[in-house]
Amino acid sequence: MKRFLILAAVALSFAATQSAKAWNNIGHATIAVIAERHLTDEAKEKCRSYLKHNLPYYASWMDYWRNCPGFEATTSWHSVPVDVNNRQIKGETNNAAYQINRICKRMRKYHKLKDSIVCDNLKYLIHMVGDMHCPTHTKYSPDEPNLKQRSVKMKGKKLGFHTFWDGSIGYYNKGMKCDQIAAMYDTLTEAEIAQICQGTPNDWALANAEQMREIYTLLPVHSEVTEISEQNHERMKQIAMQQALVGGYRLAKVLNDIFSK
Amino acid sequence: MKRYIVLLISLLCISTASAWNKFAQQCIATLAEQNLTEEAKSEATKILGGDLASNSWWLQTIAKEEATKYTSSWHYIKVNAEHKSVTKSKKDGVVQIERCVDILENRAEHSDSTVVAALKSVIHLVADMHNIAHIRLEDIPTSQRNFNIQISNGFTGKKAKIAQVTWRKYWEANLINRHASYSPELFAADLETCHGADKERFSAGDVRYWAADMASLAAAQYKWAKPDMLMSREKDNRLEQMNEKTMARAGYRLAALLNGIFK
Numbered sequence: 001m002k003r004f005l006i007l008a009a010v011a012l013s014f015a016a017t018q019s020a021k022a023w024n025n026i027g028h029a030t031i032a033v034i035a036e037r038h039l040t041d042e043a044k045e046k047c048r049s050y051l052k053h054n055l056p057y058y059a060s061w062m063d064y065w066r067n068c069p070g071f072e073a074t075t076s077w078h079s080v081p082v083d084v085n086n087r088q089i090k091g092e093t094n095n096a097a098y099q100i101n102r103i104c105k106r107m108r109k110y111h112k113l114k115d116s117i118v119c120d121n122l123k124y125l126i127h128m129v130g131d132m133h134c135p136t137h138t139k140y141s142p143d144e145p146n147l148k149q150r151s152v153k154m155k156g157k158k159l160g161f162h163t164f165w166d167g168s169i170g171y172y173n174k175g176m177k178c179d180q181i182a183a184m185y186d187t188l189t190e191a192e193i194a195q196i197c198q199g200t201p202n203d204w205a206l207a208n209a210e211q212m213r214e215i216y217t218l219l220p221v222h223s224e225v226t227e228i229s230e231q232n233h234e235r236m237k238q239i240a241m242q243q244a245l246v247g248g249y250r251l252a253k254v255l256n257d258i259f260s261k
Numbered sequence: 262m263k264r265y266i267v268l269l270i271s272l273l274c275i276s277t278a279s280a281w282n283k284f285a286q287q288c289i290a291t292l293a294e295q296n297l298t299e300e301a302k303s304e305a306t307k308i309l310g311g312d313l314a315s316n317s318w319w320l321q322t323i324a325k326e327e328a329t330k331y332t333s334s335w336h337y338i339k340v341n342a343e344h345k346s347v348t349k350s351k352k353d354g355v356v357q358i359e360r361c362v363d364i365l366e367n368r369a370e371h372s373d374s375t376v377v378a379a380l381k382s383v384i385h386l387v388a389d390m391h392n393i394a395h396i397r398l399e400d401i402p403t404s405q406r407n408f409n410i411q412i413s414n415g416f417t418g419k420k421a422k423i424a425q426v427t428w429r430k431y432w433e434a435n436l437i438n439r440h441a442s443y444s445p446e447l448f449a450a451d452l453e454t455c456h457g458a459d460k461e462r463f464s465a466g467d468v469r470y471w472a473a474d475m476a477s478l479a480a481a482q483y484k485w486a487k488p489d490m491l492m493s494r495e496k497d498n499r500l501e502q503m504n505e506k507t508m509a510r511a512g513y514r515l516a517a518l519l520n521g522i523f524k
Contacts, residue, residue: 025439025440025441025442026442029442029443030442033447048454052454052455053451053454053455054447054450054451054454056443056447056451057440057451057455060439064415064439064494064497064498064501065494065495065498066415067414067415067416067417067494068415068493068494068495068498069495170442177442177443177444177447178442178443178444178447179443179444179446179447180444
């Protein structure tokens with residue numbers, strides 16, 4: 001019987017891993033759905049004509065390809081490294097904000113690029129604009145040990161802090177699909193959205209770096225996720241959903257700007 | 262111990278495979294419904310008392326019941342060495358689709374419950390015949406149609422993970438797993454964006470022709486797939502694209518079939 005229980009535990013943890021992976025996808029897909037809801041007709045038409053798919057289809061594309069031959073360099077493009085003053089590390093190209101700026105610059109003349117290049121650039125933007133808004137994707141300086149990635153616990157089991165936050169959109173919206181989540185939260189006014197989209201990817205990276213310090217106080221190292229206060233959970237949910245919304249609106253802004261020219 | 266292993270396998274099946282199959286079935290049914298003529302949609306809805314997607318899983322549920330266990334073989338189609346579906350066996354998916362189409366075309370002669378069952382069966386079986394692992398190629402022995410494969414997450418070093426799944430579960434669950442955070446409507450909309458231009462080409466021909474088309478695709482997969490092979494992330498990514506294309510084929514073909522029946 002003991003052996004069966006061990007085997008059953010292995011089976012259940014396998015099932016849990018499967019869902020955890022889906023939560024990551026659900027976060028990216030939610031951001032892409034929000035963005036798609038705010039594309040201009042022109043940008044939507046252009047995106048579809050280059051991608052041959054809707055935006056959410058490629059939301060996790062960079063994650064699936066990051067370790068495939070030819071894509072190795074992209075594996076460090078998913079986060080934004082910053083110093084103790086929340087400024088991006090100078091000269092560091094393994095940086096989502098840097099890569100977004102580089103691609104946006106290149107896409108100014110998208111009509112002169114090969115279709116396949118435009119398509120790949122769009123896939124990078126769809127993923128990276130979302131990723132730079134993920135709470136743990138601001139990489140703080142090693143000189144700030146309190147802001148280091150750490151472990152927490154989920155029902156007694158060790159869980160990466162990063163993994164928890166990557167999955168937070170799914171965690172706080174259990175049983176919902178990405179398009180349902182997007183429809184539920186995407187309620188801001190045009191003026192509010194315009195305010196959120198002001199600035200450049202560098203400004204957004206700075207704002208994220210200033211604001212995301214809070215998550216390290218809400219979920220302390222080794223804490224049990226299911227046992228932290230309701231107040232902390234409420235705030236964590238607020239942060240997760242705010243970042244998804246902001247990421248979605250800014251992704252739409254980036255794509256609308258590219259295709260308005 | 263044997264008992265426990267059997268229980269464990271059932272536990273794994275409950276927690277992963279069956280639900281994903283349901284999602285794929287719902288996506289295909291949703292795509293089909295979006296491509297029905299008004300007449301066909303109205304008639305199908307009247308018969309089912311609901312939409313196609315919410316009735317797409319029924320045949321799977323009755324396969325578990327003792328009295329209707331015999332239907333479990335219908336989920337597979339058999340093709341000969343030339344990739345043609347020539348069988349007349351009632352155990353075969355293609356034969357069952359043809360039987361159900363006949364009932365639906367002559368629905369005035371059948372009871373309401375028979376007509377409802379026929380329509381629910383067609384919805385499920387047209388989807389299933391488009392799953393690579395549901396095609397039984399005559400020149401491949403039964404023992405070689407299902408085997409374990411290893412799937413890499415693409416990482417090396419500490420982050421490297423290898424998952425073991427059966428070939429059948431890979432096609433039924435793993436590939437569509439990536440899109441399970443979508444609603445069926447969202448995924449169907451994506452299939453339409455990506456494959457809408459091909460819908461006429463996909464839906465040409467009849468059920469036997471579609472079986473041959475899928476048999477050719479399946480045969481190509483069995484040429485490289487070997488027991489215990491390691492599936493690279495790159496290969497996995499490419500097969501995912503192929504899988505969604507077969508789902509689009511299924512959706513458009515189901516719509517064409519129902520539009521033909523309810524014209």
